[in-house]
Amino acid sequence: xxxxxxxxLLFPLAGGLCNTLFARLLPRRLSEAVACGAIWASFIxxxxxxxxxxxxxxxxxxxxxxxFDFQAPVTLYLDQLSLSLALMITFVCGLIHLYSIGYMKGDxxxxxxxxxxxxxVFAMLVLVLAxxxxxxxxxxxxxxxxxxxxxxxWYQEEKNATAxxxxxxxxxxxxxxxxxxxxxxxRLFGTVSITQLNSMASLVPAGIVTGLGILLxxxxxxxxxxxxxxxxxxxxxxxxTPVSAQIHAATMVTxxxxxxxxxxxxxxxxxxxxxxxxxxxGVTAFYAATCACAQRDLKRILAYSTISQIGYMVLGVxxxxxTAATFHLLTHAFFKALLFLGAGCVITVLHHQQDIYRMGGLxxxxxxxxxxxxxxxxxxxxxxxxxxxFSKDAxxxxxxxxxxxxxxxxxxxxxxxxLLTAFYTFRMLFVVFHGEADNSRPLSPSSGEWHSHLPxxxxxxxxPLALFGLLGGILDLxxxxxxxxxxxxxxxxxxxxxxxxxxxxxxxxSLQIIAAATSIVGLGLAWSRYTGxxxxxxxxxxxxxxxxxxxxxxxxxxxxxYHLLLIRPFEWLSRFLWKRIDExxxxxxxxxxxxxxxxxxxxxAGWSSGRVVTxxxxxxxxxxxxxxxxxxxxxx
Amino acid sequence: MEQIIFYILAAVAVIGTVLAIxxxxxxxxxxxxxxxxxxxxxxxxxxMAPLVAVFEVILYAGAIMVLFLFVIMMLDLGHxxxxxxxxxREWLPALLLSLxxxxxxxxxxxxxxxxxxxxxxxxxxxxxxxxxxxxxxxxAVELISLQLLFALVGALYLGKQQASSPGLPPSSAPExxxxxxxxxx
Amino acid sequence: xxxxLEHILILAALLFFLGLGGLLAWRTNLIMMLVCxxxxxxxxxxxxxxxxTQWGNAxxxxxxxxxxxxxxxEVSLALAMVVYLHRRKRTVNTDLxxxxxx
Numbered sequence: 001x002x003x004x005x006x007x008x009l010l011f012p013l014a015g016g017l018c019n020t021l022f023a024r025l026l027p028r029r030l031s032e033a034v035a036c037g038a039i040w041a042s043f044i045x046x047x048x049x050x051x052x053x054x055x056x057x058x059x060x061x062x063x064x065x066x067x068f069d070f071q072a073p074v075t076l077y078l079d080q081l082s083l084s085l086a087l088m089i090t091f092v093c094g095l096i097h098l099y100s101i102g103y104m105k106g107d108x109x110x111x112x113x114x115x116x117x118x119x120x121v122f123a124m125l126v127l128v129l130a131x132x133x134x135x136x137x138x139x140x141x142x143x144x145x146x147x148x149x150x151x152x153x154w155y156q157e158e159k160n161a162t163a164x165x166x167x168x169x170x171x172x173x174x175x176x177x178x179x180x181x182x183x184x185x186x187r188l189f190g191t192v193s194i195t196q197l198n199s200m201a202s203l204v205p206a207g208i209v210t211g212l213g214i215l216l217x218x219x220x221x222x223x224x225x226x227x228x229x230x231x232x233x234x235x236x237x238x239x240x241t242p243v244s245a246q247i248h249a250a251t252m253v254t255x256x257x258x259x260x261x262x263x264x265x266x267x268x269x270x271x272x273x274x275x276x277x278x279x280x281x282g283v284t285a286f287y288a289a290t291c292a293c294a295q296r297d298l299k300r301i302l303a304y305s306t307i308s309q310i311g312y313m314v315l316g317v318x319x320x321x322x323t324a325a326t327f328h329l330l331t332h333a334f335f336k337a338l339l340f341l342g343a344g345c346v347i348t349v350l351h352h353q354q355d356i357y358r359m360g361g362l363x364x365x366x367x368x369x370x371x372x373x374x375x376x377x378x379x380x381x382x383x384x385x386x387x388x389x390f391s392k393d394a395x396x397x398x399x400x401x402x403x404x405x406x407x408x409x410x411x412x413x414x415x416x417x418x419l420l421t422a423f424y425t426f427r428m429l430f431v432v433f434h435g436e437a438d439n440s441r442p443l444s445p446s447s448g449e450w451h452s453h454l455p456x457x458x459x460x461x462x463x464p465l466a467l468f469g470l471l472g473g474i475l476d477l478x479x480x481x482x483x484x485x486x487x488x489x490x491x492x493x494x495x496x497x498x499x500x501x502x503x504x505x506x507x508x509x510s511l512q513i514i515a516a517a518t519s520i521v522g523l524g525l526a527w528s529r530y531t532g533x534x535x536x537x538x539x540x541x542x543x544x545x546x547x548x549x550x551x552x553x554x555x556x557x558x559x560x561x562y563h564l565l566l567i568r569p570f571e572w573l574s575r576f577l578w579k580r581i582d583e584x585x586x587x588x589x590x591x592x593x594x595x596x597x598x599x600x601x602x603x604x605a606g607w608s609s610g611r612v613v614t615x616x617x618x619x620x621x622x623x624x625x626x627x628x629x630x631x632x633x634x635x636x
Numbered sequence: 637m638e639q640i641i642f643y644i645l646a647a648v649a650v651i652g653t654v655l656a657i658x659x660x661x662x663x664x665x666x667x668x669x670x671x672x673x674x675x676x677x678x679x680x681x682x683x684m685a686p687l688v689a690v691f692e693v694i695l696y697a698g699a700i701m702v703l704f705l706f707v708i709m710m711l712d713l714g715h716x717x718x719x720x721x722x723x724x725r726e727w728l729p730a731l732l733l734s735l736x737x738x739x740x741x742x743x744x745x746x747x748x749x750x751x752x753x754x755x756x757x758x759x760x761x762x763x764x765x766x767x768x769x770x771x772x773x774x775x776a777v778e779l780i781s782l783q784l785l786f787a788l789v790g791a792l793y794l795g796k797q798q799a800s801s802p803g804l805p806p807s808s809a810p811e812x813x814x815x816x817x818x819x820x821x
Numbered sequence: 822x823x824x825x826l827e828h829i830l831i832l833a834a835l836l837f838f839l840g841l842g843g844l845l846a847w848r849t850n851l852i853m854m855l856v857c858x859x860x861x862x863x864x865x866x867x868x869x870x871x872x873x874t875q876w877g878n879a880x881x882x883x884x885x886x887x888x889x890x891x892x893x894x895e896v897s898l899a900l901a902m903v904v905y906l907h908r909r910k911r912t913v914n915t916d917l918x919x920x921x922x923x
Contacts, residue, residue: 609919610919610920611848611915611916611918611919612848612854612915612918613845613848613915613916616844616845617729617733617845620730620733620734620737620841620844620845621733623737623841624733624736624737624740627736627737627740627741627744628736628737628740630740630744631739631740631741631743631744634743634744634747635743635747638823639823639824642823642824642828643824646828646832649832649836650832650835650836650839653836653839653840653860654839656843656856656860657839657840657842657843657846657847657853657856657857657860658843662850662852662853662856665853665856666856669856669859669860672836672860672863673863676836676863676866676867679829679832679867680867680870680885682823683823683829683870683871683873683874684874685870685873685874685882685885687882687886688866688870688882688885688886688889691886691889692866692889695889695892695893696859696863696889696892699893700859700892700893700896703896703897703900704852704855704856704896704900707852707900707903707904708852710904711903711904711907711913713850713852713913721849721850722846722847722848722849726845726846726848727842727846729845730841730842730843730844730845730846731842731846733841733842733845734838734839734841734842734845735838737838737841738834738835738838741834741838742831742834745827745830745831745834746827746831748827758877760873760874760877760878760879760882764879765879765882765883768879768880768883769879769883769886772880772883773883773887776887780887780890780891783890783891783894784890784893784894786894787894787895787897787898788897790898790901791897791898791900791901794898794901794902794904794905795901795904795905
């Protein structure tokens with residue numbers, strides 16, 4: 001058991017190291033095989049662990065950070081939450097690795113790509129399986145680094161490198177808050193073990209718990225691209241599409257949700273923190289959904305939808321529905337990875353054309369892309385019966401069950417967001433796949449030529465994801481359907497996951513009917529607008545743009561706001577420090593000092609001219625000084 | 637009487653020296669210096685050191701100065717218009733240092749005036765001087781004679797250098813080393 | 822003793838520092854520098870002889886004689902060098918002899 005657990009982590013690490021160290025020696029095929037094999041081996045280990053799983057398990061492998069009474073050993077904690085996440089991560093990432101073989105065909109830096117991807121999986125698994133906060137932080141920063149390096153993977157283009165830096169810096173703001181919270185917890189409780197911390201909420205006043213909770217929330221907003229630190233994720237789409245699928249949709253961005261869920265027994269003790277989490281989640285979900293409605297870049301639509309869906313998860317955590325949030329996290333990982341991979345296929349056949357207004361009619365040409373993509377869209381839109389429907393509805397139901405003005409309005413907001421979600425999802429689907437095929441304009445040197453030979457591995461990997469997305473609901477069917485809620489039962493024993501206020505079955509049924517209706521209304525709106533005769537008119541109108549749509553297109557001008565509020569003053573300050581303080585002040589004085597000493601040294605250097613008279617003058621001067629001193633002594 | 641002669645001689649020595657060091661023509665400078673040396677020799681005689689006075693005249697004014705004149709003539713340096721005489725800018729620091737030093741030293745000497753007793757002057761016979769020289773300072777005498785030998789060898793060596801220095805024009809006159817100094821001790 | 826020792830010392834000091842000043846000033850002519858050194862040595866001899874007379878001790882005169890012998894050897898060697906240098910550089914200007922620059 002401990003053996004398999006360790007190998008879940010070691011396989012991706014070994015694969016990554018292998019690709020890092022021997023990249024130049026390995027043939028291309030072997031490099032791909034090592035990378036994919038490592039992840040799938042890790043997945044098999046996770047499966048073995050799953051079948052042998054009997055209860056929460058804490059295994060200490062080695063000591064890591066030890067200073068006085070500060071202990072942070074390499075300890076893995078395996079419970080239902082981390083196990084289910086580890087299974088999901090290894091499975092989804094394994095599929096994405098396979099997909100990458102097709103997508104990255106012909107890229108010269110393949111080994112670097114796979115090395116980073118493997119190390120990312122390792123870091124993500126460390127994050128999920130860590131028992132203490134420093135180890136979790138190690139994984140946290142590890143995924144951040146890999147994300148940075150992969151966003152800027154095609155670093156020759158300035159835009160991509162800038163996007164990578166932006167992601168790194170913005171998430172760093174959240175990481176600092178998380179780091180502060182970690183140190184503070186150690187000061188308060190004398191331990192950094194998550195399991196111990198979670199049992200100590202009653203030992204400190206509610207105000208301190210609130211402070212800790214807010215700090216952790218800021219950390220989570222950074223990593224999970226929630227408001228107000230959401231601005232990096234849309235730009236992060238500059239990386240290769242499988243990277244977007246793996247890191248910025250399926251796994252890494254859910255780390256914030258995982259952190260909140262993991263620490264929920266501690267921070268959930270404070271009502272204010274729960275409300276803050278819920279508000280952030282709800283507002284972010286709404287914000288991102290509105291932005292997604294106006295985007296015209298295929299990957300940016302998906303990026304905003306990711307932000308929105310994670311907003312749902314955070315809302316679920318805030319409402320105390322940890323099981324529902326985890327459920328949504330899992331189904332979201334499947335269908336969002338699916339959507340991104342489908343988008344990657346579309347982008348590949350259109351030679352890196354990402355503008356949806358330059359697409360259309362792909363349905364008949366590429367049914368192998370269309371049908372899985374449709375499955376993903378149904379899940380995202382929460383179409384009745386799909387995995388996304390049940391998970392999203394579980395969150396909304398939990399929010400509704402909390403009652404009260406705050407949660408009531410959040411529920412209404414969530415419901416409206418669901419409508420928007422269905423709308424923008426099907427807008428994307430209809431615009432890209434329906435309509436006239438002539439509308440598609442690939443970006444290629446020989447324009448008009450479609451890339452008709454898609455590597456089969458790219459479309460094949462979509463199928464299992466589509467199946468898992470559509471059927472993901474089986475994991476946790478509502479009780480009124482007569483099925484046993486597998487996930488609820490599985491996750492139930494974890495502290496904080498049980499004891500949730502359950503909605504009355506009658507209410508639950510009516511809620512689900514409302515949610516289904518919302519989803520179908522959104523679908524209908526999109527259908528009426530983007531198909532048939534009105535399609536051309538709608539697209540022309542949207543492409544022309546308007547101030548209102550620009551507002552959403554640029555994400556509520558959040559980037560501009562930050563630029564104005566933070567970056568401009570920072571640049572001014574930097575320039576002031578650089579020009580005035582550094583160059584004029586410090587450099588100037590040092591240069592002056594250097595010039596002065598050089599001149600000072602030049603004086604005696606001039607004496608060593610080798611000329612006789614110089615030595616004689618020195619001699620005579622010395623005699624003169626001695627005599628003058630004697631005379632002064634005599635007179636004095 | 638002797639005092640007056642001393643002061644006259646002192647004035648002659650100082651003026652002769654001043655003229656010697658300020659004269660542009662080297663031959664004239666040497667001749668002024670010979671005058672000054674004669675004056676000093678007479679001062680030695682007045683100080684009851686006739687042996688030193690005689691050597692001063694024979695060696696300094698006679699041999700050494702003649703050697704200087706020989707070299708000046710041999711190198712054909714007796715043309716002040718061709719050489720560089722010191723500019724006032726070179727005289728100024730030299731004179732400044734000298735004046736400060738002289739002033740300080742004179743001040744020191746004068747301030748010690750009262751401490752020096754003035755015993756009755758007495759003559760030291762040459763026989764006494766010679767005995768002290770060869771009995772008390774025998775080793776020093778040997779060293780001095782050795783040094784004169786080294787000087788002779790060194791001068792000969794330097795004079796023979798023209799053979800081993802390619803690119804230099806051969807010297808017209810043979811190196812001139814006076815053998816007369818060896819007799820001096 | 823015909824005059825006080827101080828007067829002899831003052832005379833010697835005058836001669837010595839005149840020689841020193843000349844030595845510093847005549848950097849353009851090596852011969853004149855040597856002449857100035859002679860003046861300085863002469864002043865030193867004067868001090869020795871004056872002391873010898875003051876205290877009735879023959880050692881002062883003996884050292885004056887030593888100085889004379891040293892001077893003669895120094896001058897013969899120095900003038901040999903002057904001839905050598907003049908043969909190499911066709912000048913006696915000491916400012917041009919700066920090969921010992923470190």
